[in-house]
Amino acid sequence: MTKTITMALVATLGLGLAFGACAAEKTLAEVHGGQLPAETGWATKGQCLQCHQSYDALAEKTKNLEPNPHKSHLGAVNCVECHKADKPSKQPELMCNSCHNFTLKAK
Template sequence: MNALVALAALALVAAAPPRPSAHAGSCKQCHPSWTVLPKDHPPVKGTTLAACLGCHKPAADAKPDAFSARLHRAHRAPDADCTVCHTLSRGRFGLAGGKQPIGKLAEGDAPLRRAAASWAGSALLDGAHARADVSCAGCHAGELPEPGATVANDRCLACHGPADALAKATEPAVHPDRNPHHSHLGEIDCTVCHHAHAASENYCLNCHPKFEMKKLPGAER
């Protein structure tokens, strides 16, 4: 499972200590029957997340990973314990029952915890991506980003592009020259306006405060 996909599980923990569960990795601890599976899911014998990963592979680069995204969203209850599915040992975050730990994560890494919690249920762009079943790895690939790191344009355009089509689709009916996706500044970073874990803001208004422009998704209400 991808390192960034695992970060979403941090959304489930508030003050739970980083210790392994006695039944870590077993779905049957909470689900004694398989009625939680989709109706068209084939019969399965495995009862661990490691068994699930036999079919549900990690996210491909810059693409949604519906299994991990839906799984983490469904388990974000306030009293959920991350250690039912995950282990944290010697600063490494792993999947219980898996062969290897996943990524490196300090126990007090507050920025990543906040980002994962925001992804799980905010009104920002990260929450919108979660509802579209885009996991952390869909934007960040397999890297644990440093606080303040941004996503390159090609990652955004992998789903929202190509750039020319995006510019045409967002061209205003009135004053078509006021199109931030066809800027007189040339190519600018998507993250200048679009912030995943914070409120988005229209960069154009810094110089053109009188422009009337559509509110961005994930902007402050």
């Protein structure tokens, strides 16, 4: 009986943590709230850089990723090429993968 109760508690805790992680994942639109343009819902590179400063600053923030998505041989690409308003903000669709096969990994 004790074993069954313990397993039920462990399963409940595991499900709670799993659902909590899913609930915590927000879209870019949810993260930025009313800052996206109402007419399209899409931001321009200029709007992004008002808060995120510059591509050099972004490259510094993401220097622990390999490859660094903000240090591209293409230069300062439009943010919306990778970051979509209706997708989870922490899971960009890498524009680089139209030619390459990258998976972002921590160094």
